Amino acid sequence: MRNKKKADILLAVLIVLFIGVNIIKAFLGDTYLMRMITFVFEAALVGSIADWFAITALYKKPLGFFSWHTAIIPKNREKVIEAVSKMVENELMSKKMIQKKIENIDFSKYIIEYVENDAKKRGYISDLCIKLLDMLDSEKISDHIEKWLKTKAYEIDIYSYINQFTDSIFKSSEADRFINTVLDYVIDLSKKDQVRLNIENFLDDIVEDNVESKGFFSRLALGIAERTNSVNTEEAAEAVQKEIIDLLFRLKNKNDEMRISIEKKVMEAVYESENQSKIAEYIDKFKNDAVDVTNIKRDIESILNSFIVSLRDELTERKNNINSINDKENVTAISVKNSVYDAKATVEWLENQIYINWYNFKTSDEAKSNLNRYIRIFILKIIRSQHNVIGKVVKDTLSTFTDEALNDFVEDKAGEELHWIRINGCIVGAVFGILVFLFTNEIYAPIIKYLFEH
Structure with missing residues (x-):
């Protein structure tokens, strides 16, 4: 000294x-x-x-x-x-003194200088994204997504949507066309051979049940009738099928009495409060039961893992190929198709959004002021609670x-x-x-x- x-x-x-x-x-x-x-x-x-x-x-x-x-x-x-x-x-380091010093620090300036002069040169964006991906727990995320989806599904009132749909159908000029479209679809189904076979099997079951329920002489008479074609279920099935098709064709006429009667009864059944309550309860129970037994966690996790791996590989490749990152102040948004499934397109989209928001931040006094304020509040909050340290x-x-x-x-x-x-x-x-x-x-x-x- x-x-x-x-x-x-x-x-x-x-x-x-x-x-x-x-x-x-x-x-x-x-x-x-x-x-x-x-x-x-x-x-x-x-x-x-x-x-x-x-x-x-x-x-x-x-x-x-x-x-x-x-x-x-x-x-x-x-x-x-x-x-x-x-x-x-x-x-020497009182709260007021520290607060006064902190209030004079422009944190946004140092952050911008760091990113512009150091971070970008080292592929900081790719590094940051890779670290964020490594921090992800796909199992927990999948579990949260599944729970969120199920919660949202439980909250959906399907009956209200059905009710709105039926209202829009029955109370609009499109009702007749919708009904005719449905009838055409049912007619096409009714013409299939499988429908006729099903009717025939149904009739055979009825005939067999009747024979078993009768005595010996009744069964003998029914057997003789079958051998003489007095009872032919195949022809009966064809006749029933034809009758059904004819009936459906008649129902396509909006002035048909049966159609008018059916529409009236359907409307009464749909809009009757008691029926509405029962239908809503049944649909809600069916929906909840379906949601309960549905397990999509593994599917979500598999998709998520595949996507994370694709993103990480793409980011690593881009990081390795980066020599320098130019200042993209005038960058504009790009159109990305199927970015959810395309890792490269997704990375490009993410980078583009980062550059756009980064430029907006650099040129916005309000944004920089808000960042400084948030950082000061955060630091001062820590200092107030831990100053005695x-x-x-x-x-x-x-x-x-x-x-x-x-x-x-x-x-x-x-x-x-x-x-x-x-x-x-x-x-x-x-x-x-x-x-x-x-x-x-x-x-x-x-x-x-x-x-x-x-």
């Missing part, structure tokens, strides 16, 4: 000069000048020694044996540590110091100023010595002599 070395040298010089002046005084005699020089050096030496003693007493025992009110810092280490920690916490860290750190290390710490931080006090003590002592000597010899002594003589 420079001031300590200066103070030590000055003290040594004063001791030598004081001894030398007294030796010279012994040879030259007690002249006025020699008395003044001796007094000045004596005052300077006393001031220097007194300050040396005071400064040294802070750290240890001066000369190793002065123990009264010495080694102040080691003896009061707990108080010193507590005072230092409180000073750092409440003065500053003092605790300082206290815990200083508590690990030995007495010697604590002395070195204090001297390192304040030693230059403390040892300058020693230099000041020497200078002030010398100046004060001159003033006292002159006052004593030129003012005080003549006045006293004059008073005693008169």
Whole structure:
């Protein structure tokens, strides 16, 4: 420490000069000048020694044996540590001071400089996206998606949509066309051979049931009738099929009495409150049961995993091929088709959106101001709740110091100023010595002599 070395040298010089002046005084005699020089050096030496003693007493025992009110810092280490920690916490790094400093920091500026000058050159966007993908837990995401879909499905009132649909059909001019379309579809189905076979099987079942329920003679008569084609289920099925088709064709006529009657009964059944309630309850139960037994989690997870792998591969490839990223300030949105299934297109779309939003952020004073405000609020919230940690860290750190290390710490931080006090003590002592000597010899002594003589 420079001031300590200066103070030590000055003290040594004063001791030598004081001894030398007294030796010279012994040879030259007690002249006025020699008395003044001796007094000045004596005052300077006393001031220097007194300050040396005071400064040294802070750290240890001066000369190793002065123990009264010495080694102040080691003896009061707990108080010193507590005072230092409180000073750092409440003065050097107080909440108001930190808040004032934070309010003057333009965080958005540093963020923009980092991204523009460093992050983009290293394929930061690809790195960030890959890290985000690696953080994804596809199983949990799939589970959340499935639960969300099921929750939404439970909330859907299917009957209200059906009711709205029937309203729009029956109360619009499209009703007849819709009914005829349905009838055409049913007619096409009725013409199929499988329908005839089903009718035939149905009739065979009826015939068989009737035979089993009758006595012996009835079964014998029915058997003879079948052998003589008196009962032919195949022909009966054809006749029934034809009758059904004819009936459906007749129903296509909107003025047909049966059609009018059916429409009326259907409308009554649909709009009757009791029936509506039952239908709604049945449909809702059917829907909920279907949702309960539906398990799409694995399917979602499989699709999600495949898509994540595709995205990661595409991002890795793009990252490896990046030499530099140009500033895309004038970039415009691109049209992406089937981006959900196309990893490359999705990555391009994501990058494009990032560049667009990044440019919008850079050129928006409001956006940068909002970002600064959010960051300051976040930091200040942490500081308000954890500000006492500053003092605790300082206290815990200083508590690990030995007495010697604590002395070195204090001297390192304040030693230059403390040892300058020693230099000041020497200078002030010398100046004060001159003033006292002159006052004593030129003012005080003549006045006293004059008073005693008169």
